[in-house]
Amino acid sequence: MKRVAARGHIERPPLNVDQRYRFVYKPLVFIASLTPIAWLALRGFGLIQPDLGADPAKLTLHVIGKSALNFLMITLMVTPVRQLTGYTHLLRLRRMLGLFAFFYALLHFTVYLWLDQYFDWVAIGKDIVKRPYITIGFAALLMLIPLAVTSTNRMMRRLGRRWQKLHRLVYVITILGVWHYYWQVKKDVTEPLIYAGILAVLLGYRAVRAWRRKAATSTSVSARAPERT
Amino acid sequence: MIHKPSTRILPSEITSEEVFFNRRQVLAGAVAAGLVGVAHAAAPAPAGPEALKYTRNTKYSTTDAPNSYEDVTGYNNFYELGTDKSDPKQNAASLHPRPWNVTVAGECETKGTFTIEDILKPHAMEERIYRFRCVEAWSMIIPWVGFPLADLIQRFKPTSKAKYVELTTLLDPKQLPFQRYNILEWPYVEGLRMDEAMNPLALMVTGVYGKTLPAQNGAPLRLIVPWKYGFKSVKSIVKINFVEKQPRTAWNISAPQEYGFYANVNPAVDHPRWSQAKERRIGSAGGFFAKRVDTLPFNGYAEQVASLYSGMDLRKYY
Numbered sequence: 001m002k003r004v005a006a007r008g009h010i011e012r013p014p015l016n017v018d019q020r021y022r023f024v025y026k027p028l029v030f031i032a033s034l035t036p037i038a039w040l041a042l043r044g045f046g047l048i049q050p051d052l053g054a055d056p057a058k059l060t061l062h063v064i065g066k067s068a069l070n071f072l073m074i075t076l077m078v079t080p081v082r083q084l085t086g087y088t089h090l091l092r093l094r095r096m097l098g099l100f101a102f103f104y105a106l107l108h109f110t111v112y113l114w115l116d117q118y119f120d121w122v123a124i125g126k127d128i129v130k131r132p133y134i135t136i137g138f139a140a141l142l143m144l145i146p147l148a149v150t151s152t153n154r155m156m157r158r159l160g161r162r163w164q165k166l167h168r169l170v171y172v173i174t175i176l177g178v179w180h181y182y183w184q185v186k187k188d189v190t191e192p193l194i195y196a197g198i199l200a201v202l203l204g205y206r207a208v209r210a211w212r213r214k215a216a217t218s219t220s221v222s223a224r225a226p227e228r229t
Numbered sequence: 230m231i232h233k234p235s236t237r238i239l240p241s242e243i244t245s246e247e248v249f250f251n252r253r254q255v256l257a258g259a260v261a262a263g264l265v266g267v268a269h270a271a272a273p274a275p276a277g278p279e280a281l282k283y284t285r286n287t288k289y290s291t292t293d294a295p296n297s298y299e300d301v302t303g304y305n306n307f308y309e310l311g312t313d314k315s316d317p318k319q320n321a322a323s324l325h326p327r328p329w330n331v332t333v334a335g336e337c338e339t340k341g342t343f344t345i346e347d348i349l350k351p352h353a354m355e356e357r358i359y360r361f362r363c364v365e366a367w368s369m370i371i372p373w374v375g376f377p378l379a380d381l382i383q384r385f386k387p388t389s390k391a392k393y394v395e396l397t398t399l400l401d402p403k404q405l406p407f408q409r410y411n412i413l414e415w416p417y418v419e420g421l422r423m424d425e426a427m428n429p430l431a432l433m434v435t436g437v438y439g440k441t442l443p444a445q446n447g448a449p450l451r452l453i454v455p456w457k458y459g460f461k462s463v464k465s466i467v468k469i470n471f472v473e474k475q476p477r478t479a480w481n482i483s484a485p486q487e488y489g490f491y492a493n494v495n496p497a498v499d500h501p502r503w504s505q506a507k508e509r510r511i512g513s514a515g516g517f518f519a520k521r522v523d524t525l526p527f528n529g530y531a532e533q534v535a536s537l538y539s540g541m542d543l544r545k546y547y
Contacts, residue, residue, distance in 0.1 A: 115517060130504075
């Protein structure tokens with residue numbers, strides 16, 4: 001991924017199959033990413049059952065919020081799946097998926113401000129300060145902003161190695177997101193725990209790889225290597 | 230029980246048809262709609278809710294417009310039938326409100342197991358349009374049909390040792406499938422202090438919108454205590470137990486720092502995770518833009534019930 005960033009668009013090799021079909025699969029993924037909104041809209045207009053129920057605002061808040069979390073999780077799946085399957089072109093989708101996570105998080109916050117609180121800024125301020133689950137959700141949203149801003153090719157080039165460091169924030173953001181979900185559930189925490197489990201696997205995978213890489217480099221450099229023989 | 234010589238009003242005369250039924254039902258009963266009285270006198274389908282005879286109690290009814298039948302019966306917290314608001318309606322068929330028995334036990338003279346018919350027989354049903362405030366900070370306006378809990382309690386002659394009444398939901402994972410999961414401690418138990426239970430606002434409910442309760446609303450018999458958060462209003466009751474000590478209640482066991490025994494609606498005492506100062510008046514009328522209204526102390530019933538708690542620190546006894 002660093003190579004792509006460093007290289008930019010100047011010395012592009014001739015289009016391979018992946019690149020040629022990018023114009024097909026990228027729009028397809030884009031449209032698929034709008035599914036949660038389409039689903040809500042169709043239910044809202046009574047075109048599909050069930051309708052949005054007695055509290056459509058709350059349902060919308062939850063569906064959109066969960067979509068944000070889903071996109072964060074999917075974004076975090078890109079690297080492991082790419083490494084395990086060798087589908088390197090998945091990387092081309094990661095920025096879009098990450099931006100959709102930001103889009104849904106922002107929309108979730110907007111629904112909260114508007115349909116849940118009616119822009120009652122005093123109540124909102126109190127909520128953010130006093131309610132830990134809202135505090136961490138808000139913190140996660142704030143942290144997503146720099147990631148979205150630096151998602152362009154230009155910013156990737158400009159930040160170089162620091163770009164990846166900055167974007168590791170997504171691990172913290174996703175942890176906060178799952179935590180935010182877990183904390184706001186009244187009782188049945190099964191679903192947030194499933195999210196936590198998947199996230200643990202995704203982060204554990206990275207931790208193990210990083211640790212192995214470190215171990216590999218340190219043993220190759222270290223003079224203590226012969227100990228094993 | 231005293232049978233008041235009041236006029237028996239048919240449900241359809243009170244509530245407008247379009248609110249009373251959902252659209253599909255109106256279409257299905259289009260013919261009957263022209264012959265309202267006849268239609269309601271005819272034998273109803275065995276599975277669905279049946280029309281009840283009742284009088285409206287205006288003294289205890291709010292004049293606010295009630296939520297639609299669909300709101301009231303399609304948006305429920307009845308964790309025994311699923312934790313999502315739409316689950317109870319979907320899973321309602323597994324709960325069979327007939328035959329049904331209620332056991333009366335504890336500190337009272339008349340004990341035993343009674344059929345639901347015996348429980349209901351002596352009581353004249355009345356409709357009361359109550360505000361319903363959920364601890365989750367949403368609210369509805371609901372036309373319940375029932376009779377005062379006090380009238381029921383008096384029949385069993387509680388002794389002086391009876392300080393609380395404990396009400397228990399059916400325990401039967403076949404009928405209430407989510408009792409297989411460790412969501413709350415099953416069966417669901419709720420309770421009231423005796424003086425709270427004897428307050429005329431405390432209602433034993435058998436119907437809603439002029440018809441018998443659908444399973445998802447706690448058929449065949451549930452409690453409604455309108456000045457308390459909804460979780461106090463235990464559903465599908467099979468046991469009435471008069472006890473000396475404060476009962477261990479479901480949500481209080483589950484999260485004592487969040488849900489107290491008293492659970493009186495109180496805008497001044499927040500839930501640890503959210504504010505209780507306001508509520509969202511949800512439902513068909515508001516749609517996406519449900520009104521956000523101030524929550525009233527004791528859910529607006531302070532005049533009738535505040536004296537029950539005089540001298541009590543309601544921050545401590547939340």
